[in-house]
Amino acid sequence: MRFCAKCGRDERSVPIIRHLCIDCYLELKGRDLFPRSITLTYCPSCGSYRVSGEWISSEDMGNDERVVMAYIIESGLKIPEEIVSADLEDLRVIRTDYGEAIDASVRISIGSSQYRITRRVGLHRERTLCPACHKIRGKGYEAIIQIRGLPFINERLLRTIEENLYKLPEALRNSIAEIEHLREGIDLKLVSRHAAQSIASIIRKEFGGRIIETEEGGTGRSMRTGKKPRLVISIRIPSIEEGSYIRINGQPYIVERVDEERITLINREGKKVTMTKSDIVKSWE
Ligand SMILES: [Zn+2]
Ligand SMILES: [Zn+2]
Structure with a gap:
C-alpha cells in the first residue's frame, strides 16, 4: 500500500504520484508541470507562426x-507517467507588471x-521574418528606428516602450520586421519608411524627446549597386531618475525630484535648481 508522504492518505482513497497524493503533488509540484x-x-510580414521549428500560416x-500558444504550452508540459492524460482546456492572455503572461x-x-x-x-513575442518573406525582402528593410535614452535608458522605460509597440495599430505593427534589444536601447527594423516615421512620431508623442533622421548607405558604392538608402531615425527619450547623477553643460547634478514636467536638481554646492525636462534635453543637444 502506498501512502502520501505529506498528508498520509493512502492509494485506496486518492491516486498517488511519486510518494505524494495527487492533491499534495499538484500543490508542491504543480508549477513544474508547466x-x-x-x-x-x-x-x-505574412503573419505566420514558427511552431516547433516550422513556419505555419x-x-x-x-x-x-x-x-x-496552446500548442506550444501543451508540447512544453512535463507530465509524469502516472497521469493518463493532460489537456490544455483554457488559456487567457493577461498583462502583468512584467509584460504579458498566459493563465x-x-x-x-x-x-x-x-x-x-x-x-x-x-x-514573450518575437518577430522574425520567415524564410519565405526574408527571401523576398532580403535585407530590404527601408528604415531603422533607434530608440535610446537620454542620458541612458533604464529597464522600466524599456518595458513601457515595448508595451507601447504592442499597442500600435496593426498595420504599423506589421511593418516591424525585427526588434533588436541592445544594451543602449531598442532597434526596430521596418519594411516601410512611411511606417517608420509614423511610429517614431507616436513614440515621441508618448515619451517626449527628440528625433533625428539621417540617410544611410545612400552614397558611393551602394548607390551604384542600386540599393536604396535606408532611413535611420534616432529617438532620444529623456529618462531622468530620482537619485541619479547627470551632467548639464558640463556641471554635475544629483536628481532630487522628478515631476511631470519639472526636475529638481542639487548642484555641487548643495543648492537646489529647478529645470524643465525640455531645457535639460536641449542642453544635451
Ligand atoms: Zn497528500
Ligand atoms: Zn513571412
Whole structure:
C-alpha cells in the first residue's frame, strides 16, 4: 500500500504520484508541470507562426494566436507517467507588471479522477521574418528606428516602450520586421519608411524627446549597386531618475525630484535648481 508522504492518505482513497497524493503533488509540484514561459515567434510580414521549428500560416492556425500558444504550452508540459492524460482546456492572455503572461488551465486525468490546474506562464513575442518573406525582402528593410535614452535608458522605460509597440495599430505593427534589444536601447527594423516615421512620431508623442533622421548607405558604392538608402531615425527619450547623477553643460547634478514636467536638481554646492525636462534635453543637444 502506498501512502502520501505529506498528508498520509493512502492509494485506496486518492491516486498517488511519486510518494505524494495527487492533491499534495499538484500543490508542491504543480508549477513544474508547466513551462515557465513560452516564446511566440511570428513573421511580421505574412503573419505566420514558427511552431516547433516550422513556419505555419496563421490561417492554418485558425487565425487565432491562442491556438499557437496552446500548442506550444501543451508540447512544453512535463507530465509524469502516472497521469493518463493532460489537456490544455483554457488559456487567457493577461498583462502583468512584467509584460504579458498566459493563465493556462490543464485538465489532467489520473485513475478515474480528473483535476484542473491553472498556472501562469510567461509570454514573450518575437518577430522574425520567415524564410519565405526574408527571401523576398532580403535585407530590404527601408528604415531603422533607434530608440535610446537620454542620458541612458533604464529597464522600466524599456518595458513601457515595448508595451507601447504592442499597442500600435496593426498595420504599423506589421511593418516591424525585427526588434533588436541592445544594451543602449531598442532597434526596430521596418519594411516601410512611411511606417517608420509614423511610429517614431507616436513614440515621441508618448515619451517626449527628440528625433533625428539621417540617410544611410545612400552614397558611393551602394548607390551604384542600386540599393536604396535606408532611413535611420534616432529617438532620444529623456529618462531622468530620482537619485541619479547627470551632467548639464558640463556641471554635475544629483536628481532630487522628478515631476511631470519639472526636475529638481542639487548642484555641487548643495543648492537646489529647478529645470524643465525640455531645457535639460536641449542642453544635451
Ligand atoms: Zn497528500
Ligand atoms: Zn513571412
